[in-house]
Amino acid sequence: MSTQDERAREQLIDLAAEFYDQFARGEVPEMSLPTRTKSNIEYDEESGVWVYGDRTSTRSANSVRGARKLLKATYTIDFLARQLEEGRSSTLRELYYLSESWDADEAAFSDQDESNQLIEDLEIVSEVTREDFHMRPEESGATLMGPLELREQTRRGEREIHCQKDVGEGGYQIPNNPDTIDFLDHDIDFILCVETGGMRDRLVENGFDEEYNALIVHLKGQPARATRRITKRLHDELDLPVVVFTDGDPWSYRIYGSVAYGSIKSAHLSEYLATPEARFVGIQPADIVEYDLPTDPLADSDVNALESELEDPRFMTDYWEEQIELQLDIGKKAEQQALASRGLDFVTDEYLPTRLSEMAVL
Secondary structure (H helix, E strand, O other), X not given: OOHHHHHHHHHHHHXXXXXXXXXXXOOOOEEEEEXXXXXXXXEEOOOOEEEEOOOEEEEEXXXXXXXXXXXXXXXXXXXXXXXXXXXXXXXXXXXXXXXXXXXXXXXXXXXXXXXXXXXXXXXXXXXXXXXXXXXXXXXXXXXXXXXXXXXXXXXXXXXXXXXXXOOOOOOEEOOOOHHHOEEEEEOOOEEEEEOOHHHHHHHHHXXXXXXXXXXXXXXXXXXXHHHHHHHHHHHHHHOOOEEEEOOEOHHXXXXXXXXXXXXXXXXXXXXXXXXXXXXXXXXXXXXXXXXXXXXXXXXXHHHHHHHHHOXXXXXXXXXXXXXXXXXXXXXXXXXXXXXXXXXXXXXXXXXXXXXXXXXXXX
């Protein structure tokens, strides 16, 4: 068992030992956690990410419902500790089904949302990530393509991979735990995080990664934790600028926000996952106007989301206020692929080089 695995196992056992100690002192066992609601999420100006506030809630065995939660936590801790000791791993989905086989019927999870939330609770109180518990999500399929050489740990030992020369057109698939990767060498000038698979494929087919020494990170919609973590590591450790390229709608702006500032769901890991220095390259509402892009009308839900973003600290800048107000004014949204109305090469020959030059990335 690695030192990292030993630490994770010890942290878990310490949690279970605290329950035992509470029993021994004649106290009702309980577990205290930050209140995981939107109202208890704060924007930390110093770090530039979302974090939990001061409010807490308690899982206590003084009610049947609370006792069930602690019972499930205890069984899960036991399972995770054994998994680490055996050097095994499992998915979040498997944990949900595994609970059906536990010898206490009350310990079984009612649905996967419940088991997922418990894993997040254990992350918070143990200060160990689920990746270090050897818990995996279902495959996210997110990839890298660009001039990066790395070493990864596999079940068959270490292997070195160049993320252009040693991979196919699909790129290098980001592993569940990017902290097992070592960056060996690179010729990267900047990191380009791309929302959609279609745009990612267009950039690769047009050789954008080779011409501009770009590392293209496919976000695959709302980015998985592993995608955000490797992006942060690449930025911090290799001192590389990060730009985010999404559709031009409020939901895609939130994808950018999760890369740059973190998300409410994983606020306890914002400093581990978020890259506050990441910048938004487009599609901007101004681009819709300037390039006369094909559009769809804003739905009521889009308008409400944009108005909400005007009150969101992540978007309270002159740039975002100007762009959002413009979008509300024109009442339109556009996809990345709308740039193809100007030709298949327009995005790589004109749009991105122009925008990235304006941003002083190129």
